Amino acid sequence: MLRLPPFEYYTPQNITEAVSLKARFGEDAMYSAGGTDLYPNMKRKQCTPNTLIGLNELKELSLINIDDDGISLGSGISLNEVANHPEIQKLYPALSKAASLVSAPQLRNMGTIGGNLCLDTRCTYYNQTYPWRKALGFCLKKDGDICWVARSSPVCLAISSSDCAPVAVALNAEFHLTGENGQRITAAEEFYLNDGISFLNKTHDELLVSIRIPSHEGWLMGYKKLRRRDSIDFPVLSVATALHLDKAGVCKNARIVLGAVASCPQRALQAETLLKGEKPNAELIETSAIAAAKLAKPMDNTDMTLGYRKKMAANFVKEAINEALGQ
Amino acid sequence: MKQLLTLKINDEKHEFWVSIHKTLLEVLREDLHLTGTKHGCELGECGACTVLINGEPILSCLILPIEVQGKEIMTIEGLAHSEKHGTDCKPHPLQTAFAQQGASQCGYCSPGMLMTAKALLDKYSNPDRERIREAISGNICRCTGYAKIIEAVEQAAKSNTKLPQHT
Amino acid sequence: MSKNSKFDWIGKSWTQVGGLAKAKGETVYADDLFLPRMLYAKMLGSPHAHALIKNIDVSRALEMPGVIAAITGKDLPIPYGILPVTQDETALCVDKVRMVGDPVAAVAAIDEETAEAALEEIEVEYEPLPSIISIEDALAEEKVQIHQYAAQGNVHKKVSLEFGDTESGFSKADHIRQELFYYEGSTHLPLEQHAAVAQMGANNRLTLWSSTQTPHYVHRTLSKVLEMPASQIRVIATPVGGGFGGKTDPFQHEIVACKLAMLTGRPVKLTLTREEVFYTHRGRHPVLMWVKAGIKSDGLITALHFRNFLDGGAYGSYGVASTFYTGALQTVTYPIGNYKFEAMRVFTNKAPCGPKRGHGTPQPRFAMEVLLDKFAEDLGVDPAELRLRHLVPGNSRTVNHLTVTTNGLGECIRKAAQVSEFNKKRRKSPQGKGVGLACSAYLSGAGLPIYWNKMPHSGVQIKIDRGGGVTVFCGSVDIGQGSDSILAGIVAEELGIHIQNIIIVTADTDLTPVDLGSYSSRVTLMTGNAAIAAVKPLREQILSAASDVLKIEVEDLTIKNEKILLKNGSRELAAFVEAVQWAESKFGTLGSVGSYTPPRHGGDYKGAGVGPSPNYSYSACVAEVNCDSESGYYSVEKIWIAHDIGQAINEKLVIGQVEGSVYMGLGEAMMEEQVYRPGKSDIGGLHKNPSMLDYKSPTSLDMPEIETILVETNDPEGPYGAKEAGQGPLLPVMPAIANAIYNAVGVRVDEVPITPDKIYKGLQNIKSEKKQKNWLPGRIGPTTFPNVEFPEPIHVDPPC
The missing domain is CATH 3.30.365.10 (Aldehyde oxidase/xanthine dehydrogenase, molybdopterin binding domain)
Incomplete structure (x- = not known):
């Protein structure tokens, strides 16, 4: 049986206590919410924190607040709750869809929206057991000094594999963080970095407390996910779209984000520009999709061939736009 | 680090000292010898270790006992006793249906599959096939192709509607 | 009924x-057993695909608190293997490792955590050797040998047989096709990880509880390796949480648990991790196939020349039998006038292949059924009709001397085609929708035991x-x-x-x-x-x-x-x-x-021992697919399968076996791959996907509806007329899907798994101006075949 390495476990009762514990124990401590990403990684010794700070008692993390300006989601809300919440389904269908496609039902009962947004980057050379990685000679992301995906690469190329992160970026979400030095708000887009090791723009003590998504009244949105099986699997390519059309059908605003093709979600600015001010017809959608797909530079470190993932990017952007348009 | 924990499992209180880093799966099997709960990967990838926490199916390989203190834990051993219909040793309608339909071949996925199905039927008394497929999509079965499992859940749903608490 | x-x-x-x-x-499975004072054992696997062991030092591990015993290959040096001709395994490697994960040492400790920590303290000095990862590497490398007993270089086994006169058969054919096919390896993935518990009793009797499909063979092996009379050993097979052929060999962990129980006088449990289950393997051989077939205009196969290479992995296992099985049952499925069969199994530094559901027969079945679909198109004949024209008659002997008692294939084809509306759907399906048909035959038990006895x-x-x-x-x-x-x-x-x-x-x-x-x-x-x-x-x-x-x-x-x-x-x-x-x-x-004891029929040529069976089951399968003609992404919408069961003993359980076979076949057709990183050194030989997440087993959302039709032929050899049900129905699933994909989008994928990226490539190829050299547009599959000389075949006259 694969087992967890030993650790001490703390159960803080509020955010202040949690953050101060984290500050006290430093980088050897980790926050633990649903555990669905952290515990497998610990069992494979990808990380071996001395201390875990359990977040389950923090009631603030499970609040949902909906008003005219948008929605606030506590980071501790389970993925199934996000997927099945009638208001979220109505107001942010791409988000509920992305959440509903994470892994499998049991895991969505445990895993949290915050956990999915902070999901560790993944790589076939990294998400392996300790004996496997030892046989490999370890890698840049953990215990080694070489990136096996591209041996000359100075940075780790592990992939952002969160379903919800591209949607959060597409919906212009704000992340509310609390750290030793107080509270901070950051745009989702700013939160992610294209580096497989330092993929989150936050200090170790900062805790993602809530996610604020502005009102998207009048917006249309979509989410498409590529994977081999219809359950359990992470995305190997994903696309989130959000379009704002006026009454005449002219695109006032567009946000298109690719997931699982880099170490962070990739915003397709060129495609967005192409769509803005135009009525999206088949030809324009095709052109925009091709423009967006240029961003997809997948590496050979997840399931399916990188060539296919690259080729499918345009298809998926097109389908995600069409899904938003209800086509 | 060992800690004294109290867990409520199948309506019984268990008090024991346990290393904090042992998962619920390990504690159930190794400390309490509730070996009905199985393991197939210990990484949350197969569903074999599914148990119910407050009625929701979760993976016992990815949760710590300390995280489920004060909650209702139900394992396969408690399923037969979970509904007040007749004598205590009478199987749950799902168990009867699994046996009758041949939904268990090797039987190794059955405990996890049954707990998942139990949670489904508690929520939807008469789920359609799509809902059943979706509900069990985190439980890998290598023997049956899921066909007989889906039929068994349907049979149990039908027989369940005859029970007093559902009428 | x-x-x-x-x-x-x-x-x-x-x-x-x-x-x-x-x-x-x-139900108490092996890992559910907890005995008083029980110790937990773990094995240390090799990090190298191929290396010499220069030294192993377990002293630091033994010093650890809680560690009770540690052993190495020196403690268990006697070789064993399931087949008498391939006694090439040891419980722990003695002087050489042949694959990543090959166990070199083992410890027993008071708990599993301590045992695992102790593995880290074992020092092993290796001298790496070049590793051999592919069929081509194995054929090319003569000097570096994985096993010295190999037939030649790294060729484990060569087979060359000719029944009748193939050349004259081809001269009588109206149409001849030559094709290449590839079948990727896959593993059983039983949900229960292998587990064993051993105990040495006070009366010096050893008891082993193990999740095994073959307690008798484990019993014999323990007696040999532990040098104990079999009468002092008791083997109890606990309920098996999934086998599919993957728990059919005697295994290292079983022997190691016994040895540690004998040394410590305490019960010892050894349960494999999921990753170790992938290394234990014994699954489907990757097979590269070349087929030449000649048929008359009415579809009769006048000659078949079938040549293939099996990628055997690091050990023999059942491989010699697997090799013969890739050839033996061709003639049972359809009548073949003249038949030449050549095969080579090679050793590679990967987990050993062996018997997985269908043992050696799904690969050639895939090739032949896709080939017949191509012939049907050549002739402008309906694929079901083509197959129905020539069936193996009951009470007959095949060209390779196998006795067919009853054959329900005709009824299987008719019924499967009828309920699926195969003919109508095949001709009139809209773009992207398609149906495919394929058939198979399988044995109800091998006519001969693993070791010779009466x-x-x-x-x-x-x-x-x-x-x-x-x-x-x-x-x-x-x-x-x-x-x-x-x-x-x-x-x-x-x-x-x-x-x-x-x-x-x-x-x-x-x-x-x-x-x-x-x-x-x-x-x-x-x-x-x-x-x-x-x-x-x-x-x-x-x-x-x-x-x-x-x-x-x-x-x-x-x-x-x-x-x-x-x-x-x-x-x-x-x-x-x-x-x-x-x-x-x-x-x-x-x-x-x-x-x-099965009747002794079959030929008396060398190799005639593989193939005979008291009777043969038959299956016909129709698959319907829906394929996106832009992305190549597809779903299987429905499977109809008719199976000649002879006589069902328990109808529901038979249908369960058929559905389970379809499931496993569907996994192989669509997504399952046991694959390794290539390369002679460095990271070559590392398993690419040794987890339940990365090795793709279909979920409930990936499974289509299955409609099973049972055909009864009341066979004289079976109990009440029964035949097998657990393996045969797997065989036609992969080619039925391949044929359905062709019907849907015009892409021929001549290999499994049939993944969307391959179909996409085929779709692009059809659209492209550039023609594929030697191959039709939209054909995806192997394009080269090693040019290796096979030995002069043993000529066998057909039965009179």
Whole structure:
């Protein structure tokens, strides 16, 4: 049986206590919410924190607040709750869809929206057991000094594999963080970095407390996910779209984000520009999709061939736009 | 680090000292010898270790006992006793249906599959096939192709509607 | 089924024996055993694909608190292997490792955590050797040998056989095709990880509980490797949580657990991790195939030349048999006038391949069924019609001397085609939708045992208690296929009693007569026949005693519903239990034995031992797919499968076996791959996806609806006419899907798995201006075949 390495476990009762514990124990401590990403990684010794700070008692993390300006989601809300919440389904269908496609039902009962947004980057050379990685000679992301995906690469190329992160970026979400030095708000887009090791723009003590998504009244949105099986699997390519059309059908605003093709979600600015001010017809959608797909530079470190993932990017952007348009 | 924990499992209180880093799966099997709960990967990838926490199916390989203190834990051993219909040793309608339909071949996925199905039927008394497929999509079965499992859940749903608490 | 109304149990659907215990979580699997003072063992695997072991030092591990024992290959040096000709494994590597994960040392400790930590303290000095990862590498590399006993270089086994005159067969053909196919390796992925518990008793008897499909072979191996008389060893096969052929060899962890139990005097448990299960493997061989076939304009196959390379992995396992199986059953599926079969199995530094559901036959079946689809198109004939024109007749012998007793393939094809509306859908399906058809045949048990002997293949012993309880003892193992139910159903049928009054005791070498194990789809036929042989005399004794007491002729009496009845009336004359007591009074203790040995038919050429079986099952499958013609992404919408079962013993369990076979075939067709990183050094030989997340087993959302049709041929060799059901129905699934994809989008994928990226490539290729050299547009598959000389074939004349 694969087992967890030993650790001490703390159960803080509020955010202040949690953050101060984290500050006290430093980088050897980790926050633990649903555990669905952290515990497998610990069992494979990808990380071996001395201390875990359990977040389950923090009631603030499970609040949902909906008003005219948008929605606030506590980071501790389970993925199934996000997927099945009638208001979220109505107001942010791409988000509920992305959440509903994470892994499998049991895991969505445990895993949290915050956990999915902070999901560790993944790589076939990294998400392996300790004996496997030892046989490999370890890698840049953990215990080694070489990136096996591209041996000359100075940075780790592990992939952002969160379903919800591209949607959060597409919906212009704000992340509310609390750290030793107080509270901070950051745009989702700013939160992610294209580096497989330092993929989150936050200090170790900062805790993602809530996610604020502005009102998207009048917006249309979509989410498409590529994977081999219809359950359990992470995305190997994903696309989130959000379009704002006026009454005449002219695109006032567009946000298109690719997931699982880099170490962070990739915003397709060129495609967005192409769509803005135009009525999206088949030809324009095709052109925009091709423009967006240029961003997809997948590496050979997840399931399916990188060539296919690259080729499918345009298809998926097109389908995600069409899904938003209800086509 | 060992800690004294109290867990409520199948309506019984268990008090024991346990290393904090042992998962619920390990504690159930190794400390309490509730070996009905199985393991197939210990990484949350197969569903074999599914148990119910407050009625929701979760993976016992990815949760710590300390995280489920004060909650209702139900394992396969408690399923037969979970509904007040007749004598205590009478199987749950799902168990009867699994046996009758041949939904268990090797039987190794059955405990996890049954707990998942139990949670489904508690929520939807008469789920359609799509809902059943979706509900069990985190439980890998290598023997049956899921066909007989889906039929068994349907049979149990039908027989369940005859029970007093559902009428 | 009205025609079976003469039976009380046979052909009906009753609840699987042990089914409720499984649903209640009461079934005790090997890892569920906890014995007092039990230790936990772990094995240290090699980090190298190929290396010499220069030194192993376990002293630091032994010093750790909680570590009780540590052993290395020196403690278990005696080689073993499932086949007598390939005794090439040791429980722990002695001087060389041949794959990543090959165990070199083991420890026993007070808990698993301590044992695992101790592995880190074992120091092993290796001298890496170049690793051989592909068929091509293995054929090219002559100097560096994985095994010195190989036929040549790294070629483990060469086979070259010719039945009839292939050249003259080709000269009579109207159409000839030459094709290349590739079949990727896949693994069984039983949900239960292999586990074993060993205990040395005070009387110096060793007991092993293990999740094994073949306790008898494990028993023999333990005796050899541990140098103990078999009479002092007891092997108990615990209920197997998924086998599919993956628990059919004797394994390292079983021997290591025994050795550590003997050294420590304490029970020892050794359960593999999921990753170790991938290394233990013994799964589907990757096979590269070249086929040349000639047919007449009416579809008759005049000649077949089939040549292939099997990627065997690091050890022999069942590989020699697998190699022969890639050739043997071609002639059973369809009549073939002249047949040349050449094969080579190579060693590579990867997990050893062996018998996975369908053992050696899905790969050639895939090639042949896709090839026939191409021929049907050449001839402008409906693919179902083409196959129906030439069927192997009943009571006939094939060109390679296999005896076919009954053949229900014609009815299978007709029924599968009819219920699926195959012809209509094939001609008129819209772009993206398609149907494909494929067929198969499979054996109901190997005609010969693994090791040469003249003893029975299956034995059954029955005792009847005065209280009316009937206990059936048999060495067979229920791996979920329902073998316990077969035993109970047959005994209940013959004794006229309820299944609930039958106690089944199986798979315990101390208690049960030998059955060779749950492999090669042998159990229903062989234990079934042995059970009939065992129960008949008891029935006679009971009726004879009843006849004496009741003063009624034996011929006029029968047993039904636990009662002694007049045959032509329903008047109850006595209760079963009463008659049992009369019989015990008359004959003494009621007990009997029965055994079964398959008929010795088959040829007498070298290699003729693989292929013969008492009878053969047949299957025909239609798959319907929906394929996106832009992305190549597809779903299988429905599978119809008709299976010649001879006679179902338990109809529901048969359908369960068929559905399970379809599932596993579908996984192989669509997504499953046991693959490794290439390269001679560096990271070559590392398993790419040794987890349940990365190795893709279909989920409930990936499974189509399956419609099963059972065809009954009432075979004279099977119990009540039965044939196998657990393996044959897997074989036609992959080619049916391949043929359906072609029907849907015009892309020929001549390899499995058939993944969307391959279909996409084919779609692009059709659109492209550039033509593929030598291949039709939209054809995806291997394009080169190693140019290696095969030995002069053994020529075998067809039977007269």
